[in-house]
Amino acid sequence: MDFRWDLIVEYAPFFAKGTLLTIGLSIAGIVIGTFLGLLIGLGKLMRNKLLALPFNWYINFFRGTPLMVQILLIHFAVVPPFLGTTNAIVAAIVALSLNSAAYIAEIFRAGIQSIDRGQMEAARSLGMTHVQAMKFVILPQAFKRMIPPLGNEFIVLIKDSSLAALIAAPELMYWGRAMQGQYYRAWEPYLTAAVIYLVLTLSLNFLLTRLERRMATE
Amino acid sequence: MIKVENLKKSFGLNEVLKDINVTVKPQEVVVVIGPSGSGKSTFLRCINMLESITGGHVYIEGIDLTDKKTDINKVRTEVGMVFQQFNLFPHKKVIENVMLAPMKVRKISAEEARAKGLALLRKVGLEEKAEAYPDSLSGGQKQRVAIARALAMEPNIMLFDEPTSALDPEMVGEVLEVMKQLAKEGMTMVVVTHEMGFAKEVGDRVLFMDGGLIVEENIPSELFDHPKEARTKAFLSKVL
Ligand SMILES: Nc1ncnc2c1ncn2[C@@H]1O[C@H](COP(=O)(O)OP(=O)(O)O)[C@@H](O)[C@H]1O
Ligand SMILES: [Mg+2]
Numbered sequence: 461m462d463f464r465w466d467l468i469v470e471y472a473p474f475f476a477k478g479t480l481l482t483i484g485l486s487i488a489g490i491v492i493g494t495f496l497g498l499l500i501g502l503g504k505l506m507r508n509k510l511l512a513l514p515f516n517w518y519i520n521f522f523r524g525t526p527l528m529v530q531i532l533l534i535h536f537a538v539v540p541p542f543l544g545t546t547n548a549i550v551a552a553i554v555a556l557s558l559n560s561a562a563y564i565a566e567i568f569r570a571g572i573q574s575i576d577r578g579q580m581e582a583a584r585s586l587g588m589t590h591v592q593a594m595k596f597v598i599l600p601q602a603f604k605r606m607i608p609p610l611g612n613e614f615i616v617l618i619k620d621s622s623l624a625a626l627i628a629a630p631e632l633m634y635w636g637r638a639m640q641g642q643y644y645r646a647w648e649p650y651l652t653a654a655v656i657y658l659v660l661t662l663s664l665n666f667l668l669t670r671l672e673r674r675m676a677t678e
Numbered sequence: 679m680i681k682v683e684n685l686k687k688s689f690g691l692n693e694v695l696k697d698i699n700v701t702v703k704p705q706e707v708v709v710v711i712g713p714s715g716s717g718k719s720t721f722l723r724c725i726n727m728l729e730s731i732t733g734g735h736v737y738i739e740g741i742d743l744t745d746k747k748t749d750i751n752k753v754r755t756e757v758g759m760v761f762q763q764f765n766l767f768p769h770k771k772v773i774e775n776v777m778l779a780p781m782k783v784r785k786i787s788a789e790e791a792r793a794k795g796l797a798l799l800r801k802v803g804l805e806e807k808a809e810a811y812p813d814s815l816s817g818g819q820k821q822r823v824a825i826a827r828a829l830a831m832e833p834n835i836m837l838f839d840e841p842t843s844a845l846d847p848e849m850v851g852e853v854l855e856v857m858k859q860l861a862k863e864g865m866t867m868v869v870v871t872h873e874m875g876f877a878k879e880v881g882d883r884v885l886f887m888d889g890g891l892i893v894e895e896n897i898p899s900e901l902f903d904h905p906k907e908a909r910t911k912a913f914l915s916k917v918l
Contacts, residue, residue, distance in 0.1 A: 581728055582765035582824075586779035586831055587755035596778060600769050 497564025758828030818849030
């Protein structure tokens with residue numbers, strides 16, 4: 461089999477641009493998702509079951525339906541009324557953020573519930589409000605335990621962002637498909653994309669392992 | 679002063695406290711004993727509303743905790759609590775454990791909180807551990823820090839729930855010493871403990887609880903040496 465390195469070189473600038481957008485989409489997804497996920501996770505933990513219900517269903521919906529369906533819905537149905545037109549990058553960011561928020565909400569909930577209830581009781585017995593106890597005692601401890609699963613979610617996001625190619629957001633996978641369409645070749649575009657994804661996820665994994673080790677010795 | 683009137687507490691259908699009536703006078707040290715599951719912890723936890731109260735009233739300095747208008751956080755600043763499992767904040771240094779609530783609740787400055795915190799750590803003999811993390815301390819040291827942390831809010835009342843039960847025997851003494859000192863300084867205390875020596879030395883009164891009721895109460899020497907109720911006798915014969 462002849463492997464056309466020259467085609468890869470020709471497409472390199474596009475892969476570079478695509479990689480940047482993949483990184484951008486994933487970072488936007490994890491940052492917005494973390495923020496929303498905290499709110500939704502706290503919402504689900506509310507003692508009033510009626511108030512917790514919408515948060516529960518948010519999580520059910522986004523974890524129980526395919527991301528592909530969510531991306532298409534958001535791109536073609538949700539975003540246009542707001543922007544007056546479709547916008548693939550906006551739709552991709554919204555879909556990835558809302559989707560990861562559901563998973564991150566569960567990470568937060570599990571992290572908060574993993575903290576011994578004696579911690580909350582000690583804080584409250586000192587006169588702290590529920591919010592103060594959360595802020596100064598529970599969440600700082602929970603965050604530490606959330607770092608490994610949050611890192612995992614980040615890796616999942618990098619891979620899942622490839623679905624944005626479906627709505628023509630020009631990220632890595634989009635350019636892979638474009639290259640296939642132009643040259644009718646499969647190995648070169650998709651192996652290149654695979655290697656770049658692998659470099660991204662493995663580097664992130666490496667950073668996370670180091671971070672975890674540093675926190676463990678702290 | 680603590681006044682408990684017809685206190686009832688149920689968990690679901692399980693009535694854990696049936697009808698508790700107790701008054702603790704200022705500067706009094708009341709020791710609570712009784713078999714496991716008799717409701718001692720629940721009783722203590724109702725005094726600072728860590729458990730919701732099913733029936734009856736608890737008054738702290740005349741304030742009714744069951745009154746919906748009562749600011750429970752404010753009352754809790756007057757009632758310190760020490761737990762069997764210490765419950766120190768593991769992500770904070772010893773001194774930060776002691777400083778946190780005074781700064782966030784009483785809103786005093788960091789410098790003032792640190793100075794007060796160091797003084798309290800000195801009082802419990804742990805000033806040199808101020809910058810250590812709780813994980814590096816022995817059980818006895820942890821419990822002394824927990825006492826200092828509670829005292830930092832300058833409470834009028836201290837509640838102790840089996841403060842030495844989780845400790846290795848050789849560390850029990852150092853914690854009891856701190857508690858005796860507190861009692862001598864006139865702190866109002868309610869202490870769940872089976873340390874009879876402590877009860878006899880500093881206790882003004884002992885309550886024997888069983889099945890969610892106060893079965894017998896008396897001054898320590900009388901209750902331990904001349905128990906009147908059969909259940910008290912049976913319990914004491916097992917413990918002593
Ligand atoms: N949070 C709770 N939920 C349900 N039951 C509880 C709870 N806390 C305590 N109980 C029950 O209340 C009873 C008394 O418990 P407790 O006050 O801890 O007793 P003690 O401290 O004397 O050992 C026990 O039967 C226990 O199972
Ligand atoms: Mg108990």
